[in-house]
Amino acid sequence: MRTAAFRALVLLGLVLVWEVGTRLAGNPFFPPPSTIVARMHAMWFSGPPATLFLTDAAVGNILPSLGRMALGFAGGALGGVVLGLAVGLSARVYDYLDGVLQFLRAIPPPALVTVFLVVFGFGLRMQVAFIMFSIVWPVLLNTADGARSVEPLHLETGQVFRLSRAERLFRVILPSALPKMFAGLRLALSLSLIVMVFSELLPGTTNGIGFQLTDAYSTFDLPAMWAGIVLLGVLGYLLNEVFLIVERRVLSWHHAARELVG
Amino acid sequence: MSAQSLSRARPASPATRWSRRAAGAFAFAALIELVSRTGLADPEFLPPATEIVGRALALLADPAFRTHALTSLLAWAIGLCVAAVLAVPLGLLLGSVPLIDAATRSVVEFLRPIPSVALIPLVALVIGTGLQHRVTLVVYASLWPILYNTMYGLRGVDPLAKESLRSYGFGPLSVLLRVSLPSSAPFIATGVRLAAGVALILTVSTEIVAGRGEGIGVFIFFAGIAVPARMADILAGVFWVGLFGVVVNALLVAAERQAFRWHHAQRGEPS
Amino acid sequence: STGASPSASAPPSALAAGGLEKTQLKIATLPAIDSAAIYVAIDQGLFEKEGLEVTPQVVQAAPEAIPMLVKGEIDAMFGNYVSMFAAHDKQALKLRILAEGSRAAPDSLSVMALPDSPIKTPKDLEGKTINVNVLHNFQELALAQVLKANNVDPATIKYVQVTFQNIMPSWKGGQIDAAYLGEPMVTAATSTMGARKILDPASGPAAEFPISGYVSTQEWYDKNPKTAAAFQRAIHNAAKLMENNREVVAKVLPNFTQIDAATAATVTFPYFSSNDNPVRLQRVADWMLEAKWLTKAIDVKSLMSATTSG
Amino acid sequence: MLEIENLSHVYGGGTPNAHHAIEGLNLSVAAGELLCIVGPSGCGKSTLLRSIAGLITPTGGQVKVEGDLVRQTPDNLAVVFQDYSRSLFPWMSVADNVALPLRRRNLDKHQRREAAQEALESVGLENAGRKYPFQLSGGMQQRVAIARALAYRPTLMLMDEPFGSVDAQTREDLEDLVLKVRGHHQMTIVLITHDIDESVYVGDRVVVLSKAPAHVVGDLKVDLPTPRDQITTREHSDFVHLRAEVGRLVRGHATV
């Protein structure tokens, strides 16, 4: 509770500095936060109570964005965990796939837009594929690292008691790899928000936070652009908090064992 | 690099391993070739692999392309180094002083999801559009994997190892640098490997969206605005970027194996 | 002598030429045919004659050059009026138009359909999906006027933003019904795909629609009035040279666009303005206001030089 | 039951740091026998155990369990590792740790839980089931590892200094527990210990290994009356004699 109050205080201080700083600078590219918040309210949160005060613009842009993000994150996370485990556990799979995966990992998605377009076409499929392709890597690499650094004696214990492959995977390797996997998932979560914005620059997009944001910039509606930025920041912050709650649940043993002593 | 397998398989010989790698790469190339040649994807927009690779090799001889490549390389290298130099100490700080972590978390988590597209004009406005523009964006994006892996790595350190050093009267800083850091170093290194990829992507992407002068991304952009778009050129550029990623990853993995022999040898992996 | 000359090594002739405040200029341009005048002026020594030394910097899109302009990294830029007026309206930039650049010529822009498409007439476009390079820009503005003149309700058109490179795949893949193309794509689509022209967006009310011009900030203009005038003269002179001489244009195109000499010989050029005309430019601002893209009216004349040169 | 022929193991073979842990070791253990192994620290006892369990592939010779060459871990085998604390899974409660291997036995969840609780009771940890390993003391963790192996009811049990971290009284109780279980369930047990008295007290046979590279330097049959008893057996004259004998053999090959 005290740290929460402390954090709120720090945040408040920073917003104040931001407000004062931008007012003094008077640069139209950097509107003060009060202007931004007013714009956010007008644009998204001044709707009727029936829609939880969301405006049509909010329903039509924020929700689709979140949907894309959620789909992309889920798909990318799943793919990353499965591939990461495969690569981390099997020398054979590693040999076959590692080169190709490392190749794909280095490819800048904007250069592949045309290829995505011919393969997936306009719309949701392309966007979700784009997000998945971008966020899978941190999950994949960290999971592989986690799967590889399981305590050797744990593996041997599993072997001695002749645990089945599935049992070894789900009861020994996965729990050990989980802390590292979570580092990857946390990276992927905010990344999925970023890539969601990119995905809304893709040909044919007609809605979304990223769409609004770039449209605002191309028409120099700078407060609206900042409204998008701030919304992304707030969403990122909230998603991260939710993530941390889940993580604390899942990894309670890890935290307890690591933090209790000392 | 052998992996801990579910069942204890005998490590394959280097020859076998290399042939598997070759098979993997070949299969991937064959897939593209097939998709393109059969018209599953319009070959005008996804040329066959042979054509891409042929074009890539031809580009090597083009001094203009080499300049583009070197410029990107420079931005990438500077960006990655700066990110690592910033992120590791920052991660150590945030990972070991809960108060600072608490104070900064809302800000950090707020800043993190801001996409570079939104930042491109703002950064240009504040620090200009030269090399420093790309480098700033690269640093901003590739900071996170290193930062997070450092923080999570610290959490995985065996508390008894820390207690051992503390019991000899070493202060928190010594414990951090002599126990927590080396113990989490392998995971931090994985973060650096992740960041290397992110930095590469960001370098080229920024160039594609907002680069001028030189850079592989600029090369790709110009190939894209030709009529008709020079897809073979674009994908040849992509090919070199991807290949560079493979090489960098391999070098980093080799460096890790050298630096963390204790980590791998303990797990029965041949060094 | 004026102390404002930035460099002592500036050619003495430049100082003699009329006491320019600044002789070395950096100008942002676009990798498109519209930017040709500045390259012709360089190529033909027109800037040199004015005592100017101009370095063009190609940027991907005009909005990216605006931070550079605001920050003073460049002196002026070549950009489309719709973007510039929007920026001016939102006070991101205090605009000054140094010289007009290009206007749409017949057939330099075109809304086209593939040979087997059911779209035959402008009326068929109703309810269809059409690409634009950037939403809420001059393409939409001009087309809306022309559609109205053809009895088509512009509001029924669905615009999607598609980057240059992806127009062809989206079109062939059926994701857009008709393609809104500029040169050199119009020529290429006609010759290689047999595409049909449905409508010329630069006809009727939008004939000779002004697209882009050379702009700086008001502040820069106030500091460098003589340089601005010299620059304007050089651009207008280049445009005059280009009017009846395709070769001077074709010669410079490969320098900054991806158009090779062969294509350069066949494409339709836009009109390059050899004088400034506030009246035709005012039309753009008025249409923008009508489309509610501006918050208040802009008096274009007040943003332009008193000397219309030409 | 267990035959070891001419076993050798070299760590880091081919490198300048190669270490010959075992060389030309021969040993056989009959079904139902309880064999104690003693030997100097670092001689290769744990290495031997790992070879039997199929966790390492020896560089020479062979190990056969019930006539089959050991390539993988044989069926129905349990190991209590020397490094017991690392062999427990920190993400599972103590009861789950004990119950996990029982998935290989055809038991339902309820039965597994009961078997685990029973095993924990037998080592004096009836109240620890819901705790996590890190919440237990060293000796308690060691007993969890023992309980896990016992609950599994293996036919071959390998124990690497299983009673090193418990107090004297508990140790005696655990010794008797192992003897009792062995009798009930027809287990063959190989037990490594540093306590010479213990080796004679629980063992049917005591094998003494030399210092590295390990080979057998003594193989003593323990002919003490059964069932054994902590007071009377240890007072038995044969016990005193055997223990002196083992002591002599070990001392002849110590390290410091």
Place this chain on the structure above:
Amino acid sequence: MLEIENLSHVYGGGTPNAHHAIEGLNLSVAAGELLCIVGPSGCGKSTLLRSIAGLITPTGGQVKVEGDLVRQTPDNLAVVFQDYSRSLFPWMSVADNVALPLRRRNLDKHQRREAAQEALESVGLENAGRKYPFQLSGGMQQRVAIARALAYRPTLMLMDEPFGSVDAQTREDLEDLVLKVRGHHQMTIVLITHDIDESVYVGDRVVVLSKAPAHVVGDLKVDLPTPRDQITTREHSDFVHLRAEVGRLVRGHATV
């Protein structure tokens, strides 16, 4: 040297799983004394040691070392942990592990290396310096942990079952080593052991703890002639008597 007053420690205080490990424990140790602590498994011995080392903050009472309240780890203290294998740093060679704490002493690199090598020799590991911990057997790792503590030359040394994983001969040698070093360097030593003979053999005093929550149930002065000797001391009638006495006290409070 060391005073413990009314010490209590509760793990997980406030939760339903709260565990009272120590309650109202009083103890004082004179400078230069070697105190042995015995007690049933899980009673709270390691917890007591951690409190003395300042690694945990006890929930009640206080610990004073040389008159100062222990808040942080006191100076010139060394601990040999029960879980020795985890207390070694896997990324360092054995020699570096031993030499690391010497950075707190004003020694240059060369001196550190020599002191480490000397300590390793004293525990019989002269050839292990360049190896990594995982390349050593359990007993060898334990001896590295002992060597690390010895090389540091602390004034207060805390040892948690330091000889549990070594063979009988090595164990005796290490016992004598500790006695010798204590004499030379004026160390105060608190040593936890489960071996009752050992506690009487090396201790100046033996303290017996009850089962959890731990408090002192016996405090015996060991008045055996010094220097002690593995053969003669153990034959001494007082030894036999004391050991029986300690045994009785421990058994009265065992767990199983």
